[in-house]
Amino acid sequence: MTSIDVQALTKEYGTTRAVDRLTFRVEPGRVTGFLGPNGAGKSTTMRLVLGLDRPTSGTATLGGRAYAALEEPLRHVGALLDAQAAHGSRTARNHLRVLAASNRLPGHRVDEVLTEAGLASVAHRRVGTYSLGMRQRLGIAAALLGDPPVVLLDEPSNGLDPEGIIWIRGLLRRLAREGRTVLVSSHLMSETASFADHLVVLGRGRLLADTAMREFIHARVDPRVLVRTTDGAALHDLLARHGYDAVKAEDEGEGDGELEGGSGGGEESGGQSAGERWIVHHARVEDIGRLTSGAGLTVLELAAEEATLEQAYLDLTATEAEFAAQSPTQRPTQPSAQFPAQSQEA
């Protein structure tokens, strides 16, 4: 099986250190999400893996070999870096035919990947007439042409319509199930959460995290339970007696994102009492359910609040940005995000 190995990889452009002593391995059989703020070094790392740029120091290999040492590289690794790369005056089919011929790939692969990418009916059209989403599909088709064991995709969902986004999700999951090594960069956290098993997170060219996605989320976002009750005071006292910190939902602060569309702890618009919504921190829904029913409390709603990748990611990058703002020179070995984190969700 072919892994991607990045070892002490460094790339400097003049005085900018785009990638800084980066070491990680992308394993086969799973989708690895590649995250980081703008300018963190994701595209540079991918270009170095693909031999499109030379490292200042360190190595990036595929199955132990540098990209430059691969014969007919499309058979080993497929990549989408820039959807605009295809020649606008060629038809999509011709573009893929040229690629296939240069890597001695069988001609039938061209039609197979065109069908796979949903482009069969427009394959005769010049690429110059394609929309961004169609170019993106063509770039993904090209990446799959050589049936490669390693696939690298830079922002593959860019420009795709909702049907395309569902398609790419299924495709990535299938590629991983087939045992391939799949590295996918994205700024869309809910998208990444839907297809990635593992995460590699960069900040300022350095490694901030290399971990299973579930662990990444659970290590940063505390599990919480939502309780809606007609007797908030009794709920609060009960939970306090058992060491839980329960906070009325509207006191949680704005922008937390977890209670959108909720009744906010007040009255429903019809004036009928909807009870109060409380959030219990560091709690499991089973434990709170047992406690409330044991105490005979009227509970109108009880739900576990799913921690999201976006919350965990923002927590990580905000900490890094905060550190960077406070003491940029005191702890030079501490990685930090280049820009204060913002929600990247579309």
Ligand SMILES: Nc1ncnc2c1ncn2[C@@H]1O[C@H](COP(=O)(O)OP(=O)(O)OP(=O)(O)O)[C@@H](O)[C@H]1O
């Ligand atoms: N060819 C280049 N010449 C000079 N600087 C470059 C070059 N390519 C990248 N950089 C710089 O290297 C850093 C990393 O850029 P890179 O494009 O790898 O980040 P990224 O994580 O892919 O960002 P984004 O999420 O915005 O695509 C940035 O500071 C960028 O300006």
